[in-house]
Amino acid sequence: MKHPVDVHVGKRIRHRRWLVGVTQQQLADKVGIKFQQIQKYETGMNRVSASRLWDIADALDVPVSFFFEGLSGEDPNTAAQEGDLFSDKEALALVRSYYAIPEAQRRRLFELAKVLSDVA
Secondary structure, eight states, rough: OHHHHHHHHHHHHHHHHHHHOHHHHHHHHHSSOOHHHHHHHHHTTTTTOHHHHHHHHTTSSSSGGGGEEEESSSOOHHHHOOOHHHHHHHHHHHHHHHSOOOHHHOOOOOHHHHHHHHHH
């Protein structure tokens, strides 16, 4: 049976991998494992060991704590089932495109979005 924390960590691995544009095979090569293992981690089927999570965090250029963000300290079953903005591929594509914009233009776009959301 999948543990909700393992599922959450797996989703965070998948979201970060997708956000930075890395395939399962590329991540597996960086970490030194088979891509099938990455698949199992991302679905929560297999638990990620501490040392492997460290390697994955390094390969995806995030701190290890990134994979636990969004979990409350209370009930992992509830936290893992809460709605996640990044479970929507369109939202991920938008974030990925946003960070591909040069910083100066990105700030201007952000300000525009804030103004438009106040109007709506």
